[in-house]
Amino acid sequence: xxxxxxxxxxxxxxxxxxxxxxxxSGRTFSGYAMGWFRxxxxxxxxxxxxxxxxxxxxxxxxxxRGRFTISRDNAKNTVYLQMNxxxxxxxxxxxxxxxxxxxxxxxxxxRMYGYWGQGTQVTVSS
Numbered sequence: 001x002x003x004x005x006x007x008x009x010x011x012x013x014x015x016x017x018x019x020x021x022x023x024x025s026g027r028t029f030s031g032y033a034m035g036w037f038r039x040x041x042x043x044x045x046x047x048x049x050x051x052x053x054x055x056x057x058x059x060x061x062x063x064x065r066g067r068f069t070i071s072r073d074n075a076k077n078t079v080y081l082q083m084n085x086x087x088x089x090x091x092x093x094x095x096x097x098x099x100x101x102x103x104x105x106x107x108x109x110x111r112m113y114g115y116w117g118q119g120t121q122v123t124v125s126s
Contacts, residue, residue: 002026002115004096009120012086016124020081022096022117030054030074033099033106035113036081038092038122045110048094049081053103061108064090086124093119 008020022034035050049060049070058070069082079096097113 002098004098004115004117006094006096006117006120009094009122011123011125014087014124014126016086017082017084018086018122020083020094020096020120020122022079022081024077024079024096024098027098029077031100032103034070034072034079035097035099035107035110036070036079036094037097037110037113038090038094039119040092043092045095046092047108047110050099050106050108051079052106057104057106059106059108083122086122088124088126091122091124093121095119 003025005023012018033052036048037045038048039045047061051058051070051072055072067085072079095117097116099112
């Protein structure tokens with residue numbers, strides 16, 4: 001059983017920054033890729049960023065590329081999402097998930113991910 005617990009969300013003004021964390025437990029963290037997704041009210045879940053098992057490759061949604069950075073610390077079983085230059089349209093619940101099927105491949109397909117966390121709310125005011 002794998003558990004992921006997100007933290008770091010909150011209310012921030014446009015242009016501000018937040019750093020999200022996702023702490024994992026229950027399985028060898030360094031053996032799988034991790035992804036961040038978000039879901040705004042009334043909208044479908046949206047891919048945000050992903051990182052391979054060893055951090056060698058990352059990939060971002062066009063809407064966040066250049067503003068967000070995903071990273072991981074395998075010694076701490078934690079993946080991070082540094083979010084800068086936040087915009088009101090970034091408002092959503094952000095969740096992390098694990099990709100065991102292809103840990104060395106970056107993928108945006110949510111069907112490749114499992115063990116979703118509960119999510120953390122990010123609200124960006126204008």
